Amino acid sequence: MSIFIDSSRLEEIKKYHKMGIIRGVTTNPTIMVKDGVTGGLLGIKEQSIKIAKLIDPLPLSVEVLSNNRDEMIDQAVEFAKWAPNINVKITIHGPNGELDNLEVINILETQHDVRINVTAMMSAQQCYLAACAGASYVSIFCGRVNNMGYNSIEEITKTRKLLDLFNLKSKIIAASTREVLNVSEWLLAGAHIVTVTPKLIEGMIIHPYTKETVQMFLNDAKKLSKLL
Ligand code: E4P
Secondary structure, three states, rough: EEEEEEEOOHHHHHHHOOOOOOEEEEEOOOHHHHOOOHHHHHHHHHHHHHHHHOOOOOOOEEEEEOOOOOHHHHHHHHHHHHOEEEEEEEEEOOOOOOOOHHHHHHHHHHHOOOOOOEEEEOOOHHHHHHOOOOOOOOEEEEHHHHHHOHHHHHHHHHHHHHHHOOOOEEEEEEEEEOOOOHHHHEEEHHHOOOEEHHHHHHHHHHOOHHHHHHHHHHHHHHHHHHOO
């Protein structure tokens, strides 16, 4: 069980990677836009290679930029060549429910040896089918599931039971973190990985009462050093 960082910002990734607390990185086009990645495909390639090298051999997920069948295959094969630790994110289906994606995922995993992270999933049944298609990772957008009024913990639990029962290789990534509490709750529900925003990783570490306690130690350490 581990945490990934949900970011494409090199400095943030470096900060937490140096602490030894992250086991991978996830990105998507929205994260890259927000983080200021520019330069089109070349910019994405350069940033992805920098991140992949920094965290090697830990995995980095980079998402395809298209929902066209052939473009998804071409991009996934290309992205996977950028670095040995890059895996490719593909959504479970298209924006209008187009059904090409599971076949694409199966082709990439079985014929091109590309590790796929199937993304934008909201339910255990989606994750189960993605796992059957051969996905290395299945990403449930738990924060979004909760926002819709459903309980993401139930979806994680069901997904884990199905993967274990049918001996499917996929690892569950619980994504879309919204609160610090999500991390332990989702890991304990059966997610192999939770991908966490940099802000929430900081929130996991820093506690106001720890600050106060450390200040007490430092104040008394000063006094102690003066006692003869
Ligand atoms: C990670 O793999 C996802 O892309 C990310 O956590 C989605 O988060 P969001 O729901 O905040 O967009």
